[in-house]
Amino acid sequence: MTNKYYLGVDIGGTNTVYGVVNQTGEIIFQGNFNTKLYNEPIELVKDIFKSFQNFSSKNDIQIKGIGIGAPNGNFNNGCIEFAPNLFWGEMIPIADYFSNIFQLPSKLTNDANAAAIGEKTFGGAKFMNDFIVLTLGTGLGSGIYVNNQIVHGKNGFAGEYGHTKCNESSRQCTCGKIGCIETYVSARGIVQTYQEFYFANKGKMPDKEISTKQIYNLAVDGDSIAIETYSKTAHILGNSLSNLINILDPEAIFLFGGIANAHPLLIPILKESINNNVLPILKGKTKILPSQLLNKNAAVLGSAAMWF
Numbered sequence: 001m002t003n004k005y006y007l008g009v010d011i012g013g014t015n016t017v018y019g020v021v022n023q024t025g026e027i028i029f030q031g032n033f034n035t036k037l038y039n040e041p042i043e044l045v046k047d048i049f050k051s052f053q054n055f056s057s058k059n060d061i062q063i064k065g066i067g068i069g070a071p072n073g074n075f076n077n078g079c080i081e082f083a084p085n086l087f088w089g090e091m092i093p094i095a096d097y098f099s100n101i102f103q104l105p106s107k108l109t110n111d112a113n114a115a116a117i118g119e120k121t122f123g124g125a126k127f128m129n130d131f132i133v134l135t136l137g138t139g140l141g142s143g144i145y146v147n148n149q150i151v152h153g154k155n156g157f158a159g160e161y162g163h164t165k166c167n168e169s170s171r172q173c174t175c176g177k178i179g180c181i182e183t184y185v186s187a188r189g190i191v192q193t194y195q196e197f198y199f200a201n202k203g204k205m206p207d208k209e210i211s212t213k214q215i216y217n218l219a220v221d222g223d224s225i226a227i228e229t230y231s232k233t234a235h236i237l238g239n240s241l242s243n244l245i246n247i248l249d250p251e252a253i254f255l256f257g258g259i260a261n262a263h264p265l266l267i268p269i270l271k272e273s274i275n276n277n278v279l280p281i282l283k284g285k286t287k288i289l290p291s292q293l294l295n296k297n298a299a300v301l302g303s304a305a306m307w308f
């Protein structure tokens with residue numbers, strides 16, 4: 001089998017990571033740049049091109065196309081639109097920048113879709129036609145496959161699951177609305193829940209800032225406030241996912257992203273609250289699984305996988 005290579009690029013608010021990927025999902029070359037150092041996105045694209053050319057000339061490897069994952073990346077028009085963590089303007093034609101500089105075809109999608117495409121191509125969803133990947137990190141995103149196709153939607157913004165409403169409805173979301181599930185099921189949301197339980201139990205706020213990883217470690221060590229925090233988070237997510245399961249009847253829901261490393265704690269509670277809320281005919285049908293690409297460079301793999 002002749003190897004075909006594609007460039008996968010993951011543009012984040014802090015870091016941009018890129019890599020050359022072959023069809024078996026190996027990243028044979030990888031690099032990164034600090035996104036914040038670039039006032040103009042085209043300068044970032046030029047630097048990625050120089051870095052790739054340097055690698056390509058030494059190794060005699062040619063790529064056939066470029067896949068880009070970015071927050072608010074719109075597959076339909078190739079533009080990053082109104083991304084809150086990037087400061088390059090409202091509409092950035094990033095796919096055109098890559099195509100012009102590399103003289104190769106480029107595709108763009110958002111980071112959660114890239115994770116789902118990566119799971120389908122290289123991870124646990126290889127043989128599934130209907131599944132959802134939840135990206136649990138700074139925010140909450142989702143990539144949705146129906147009938148073996150990723151759902152982009154009319155405007156390219158399908159899958160904004162994090163901004164659907166949950167029963168707990170008092171927190172202000174970064175999108176400007178109140179009560180989005182992301183205000184509970186995200187790094188920021190989990191820390192806030194921990195602080196609220198801490199205050200209710202101890203009558204004061206914690207002395208130091210705390211991360212979701214530290215809260216998870218506390219929960220594993222038996223800390224009741226940390227256990228309560230993850231339990232509440234999983235119950236809110238499970239209740240909400242039962243709506244999604246009733247609508248889409250997916251074969252599996254994969255948990256991906258930094259917070260998904262807490263899956264031993266999350267998954268049993270998720271299953272319980274899904275089964276308490278889903279239609280009886282769908283009870284126990286949807287698998288809840290950790291991503292098989294957890295802790296791999298899934299964003300780069302998924303972005304490149306748009307071509308496989």
Ligand SMILES: [Zn+2]
Binds near residue numbers: 173174
């Ligand atoms: Zn929101």
